[in-house]
Amino acid sequence: FKLSDDNKLVQKDAVESQTIETLSNDLDPLDKNKDTTENADTVVAENSSAAKTGKVVDSKNTEVKPAVVEKRNEYLCFIVIESNGSVTRKDITRQIAKTEMPLTAALNDLLEGPSYDEATKGYISLIPENTRLISASIKDGLATINFSSEFLYNKYGVDGFRGQLMQIVYTATSFTSINSVQIVINGEKTDFLGGEGIWIGSP
Numbered sequence: 001f002k003l004s005d006d007n008k009l010v011q012k013d014a015v016e017s018q019t020i021e022t023l024s025n026d027l028d029p030l031d032k033n034k035d036t037t038e039n040a041d042t043v044v045a046e047n048s049s050a051a052k053t054g055k056v057v058d059s060k061n062t063e064v065k066p067a068v069v070e071k072r073n074e075y076l077c078f079i080v081i082e083s084n085g086s087v088t089r090k091d092i093t094r095q096i097a098k099t100e101m102p103l104t105a106a107l108n109d110l111l112e113g114p115s116y117d118e119a120t121k122g123y124i125s126l127i128p129e130n131t132r133l134i135s136a137s138i139k140d141g142l143a144t145i146n147f148s149s150e151f152l153y154n155k156y157g158v159d160g161f162r163g164q165l166m167q168i169v170y171t172a173t174s175f176t177s178i179n180s181v182q183i184v185i186n187g188e189k190t191d192f193l194g195g196e197g198i199w200i201g202s203p
Helices: 006-053 102-112 116-120 157-172
Strands: 071-081 087-097 133-139 142-147 180-185
Touching: 071 102, 071 157, 087 102, 087 157, 102 133, 102 157, 142 157, 157 180
Parallel strands: 142 180
Antiparallel strands: 071 087, 133 142
């Protein structure tokens, strides 16, 4: 097809140019949606990765900010049986997460016994197995610690009773707010441990 009028040719080119621009504008939203989808996919991928690693990723700021866990020192008293058979107290220190009930946490950790590394050093616990901490409270420097009835019976006799009392008292009084310890059993004051006559009727 051939036109001899240059002006018409120019108009034709203008129409074609306008048509191309119109098509381009019609396609732009698709391209934009594509870009948006790709960006969304990127954020989803980042957040999916974050879910696996436990780290939060901000799509605006990809810097990873690990949670800060406040630590404190925990002091526990364990026992070592010397070569001559004497019972010796051994205090250990652990770094643990800070808690609102540190005495309760310390006593429960004590009941669980020494760690593997501590046990390899000869540290043991003389607190009777299956003893449970029922409650622990502090008032005017006195810690009242309530144990289950298993605390009353120690298969190692007098030395076992003395050792378990040593562990409880020294662990509790490592806290500056505690000056003395009153042990009760199932919420009731008990005068003696077992049949050996180890007095626990007063702090």
